[in-house]
Amino acid sequence: MKTLKWMLSTLVATGMMVTVFMGCSDDEPPALTLVSLTADDIDLNAATSATGVPVGASITATFNVAVDAASASAAITLVRQFDGVNVPVAVTVNGAEVTINPNSDFSTGTLFILTISNAIKSTENKTLSASIERNFTSEGTFAVPGAFAHWTFEDNAIDIISGRAPKTNGTVAITYVAGRKADAGKAASFNGTTSIIEFANGDQLMNNGSWTMSVWVRTNSTLEKGQFVMGLGAFYGFQFEISGGYNNYKLAASYAHTNPAGAGKFSEDLWVDGTGNLGWQGWTFSKDFGAATMSPVIKDVWAHYVFVYNATTRTGTAYLNGEKVKEQDFDNWPDDSNPRFTTGLSYRGAEPDVVNELALGFIHSRAGTMWDSEPWGGYDFPGANHFHGLMDDLIFYHKALTLAEVTAMYNSGKP
Secondary structure: OOOEEEEEEEEEEOOEEEEEEEEEEOOOOOOOOEEEEEEOOEEOOOOOOEEEEOOOOOEEEEEOOOEOHHHHHHHEEEEEOOOOEEOOEEEEEEOOEEEEEEOOOOOOOOEEEEEEOOOOEEOOOOEOOOOEEEEEEEOOOOOOOOOOEEEOOOOOOOOOOOOOOOOOOOEEOEEEEEOOOHHHOEEEEEEOOOOEEEEEOHHHHOOOOOEEEEEEEEEOHHHOOOEEEEEEOHHHOEEEEEOOOOOOEEEEEEEEEOOOOOOEEEEEEEEEOOEOOOOOOOEEEEOEOOOOOOHHHHOOOEEEEEEEEEOOOOEEEEEEOOEEEEEEEHHHOOOOOHHHHEEEEOOOOOOOOOOOEEEEOOOOOOOOOOOOOOOOOOOOOOOOOEOEEEEEEEEEEOOOOOHHHHHHHHHHHOO
16 A cells, blocks of 8 residues: 655745645555566466476566566466376576476377465565466377377477487488378388487486377288387397288387296296287287277378386286277296296397387387398388388386376377
8 A cells, every 4th residue: 555745845936925835645465466477488377277287397477577486386286187296397597487397298189287276475565466277288199198208209209208319310201291180290200211219328218117108000901911009129139010811919028037946137028919818828818809900090091009017016008099808917927937926018129139229110220230131121122111101109107007097198199
């Protein structure tokens, strides 16, 4: 509230005495008011909730007066709506401008709630009249938070989580095209003969514990052959392949074990055959796709593939389009067998045959020599099982996703 002091002034002019009361202002500092709120160039203070906020965006709140830094740090929270988790943020203050930076990139396609409580103060100790709450959604389709690596293929092959980029000269014949729907952005296109993307230190994507890989794939069957969608030294790391008949697919992977008879590593296939067959060791569930097989579901159409290893239950599960289609229980192997002591995925390649590089578009990177004598396995053979089609939203987690989480990702991302 303004207070006024009055001062008596006497003016003498042309023999007349004039008394004038003059008011001088001694104003209280103004209340703190939010002027603007943006994430990069996107307005978060509009009447409707903002969408398409970049995963690496900085949030800037501009006030009418300078802000007290200590109060700002305590008053600002960012909550992920999906699971109610408080996202850690770094808050910096420069005069009237407050910058809010999440300590990690936003997960894609996720609703966030930003709150600036009325505990925030100006440097003159004035507060907001009421707390401010705004929500916004990050770009892309929904991905379960906590990913270890995530490639969205928006005109590049750089992991949006930690910036993993292809090795030097490690990208061959890749183009970026419209994805499965507008929200999903672009996808990487592989030509089926030479296309490949290679990343060093591929073993970092594995985890001797729980693990999940999620990817959207649209196959192109015109070359009439099987397809190696990706590989980290084949089954010495992991390989994802789809059969030429489009009636089965698998993830072959290397696992570590702690068998008292001698700890070590072994490989095992998580194979989805679509026949409902439970005759193989450890299989506890296998969906029967019927006479049509799974071909209509995965041939020349977008499909969502998820592979999960749960270290707590020692089970491997494959999901297709948000539905469980295969499960195997390592505890169903014989008592003294290595799978009974599985701890998680673990790389076991040895150079020069196997090189620690993840290859998208083939079973191994060009530096490896394994399978080079096979017509389907040598990179330089045009008839080899190169991946032909589109790939998008390749995500790795060092945790086991649940059916509900997988289904939520599929429902958000489906065309």
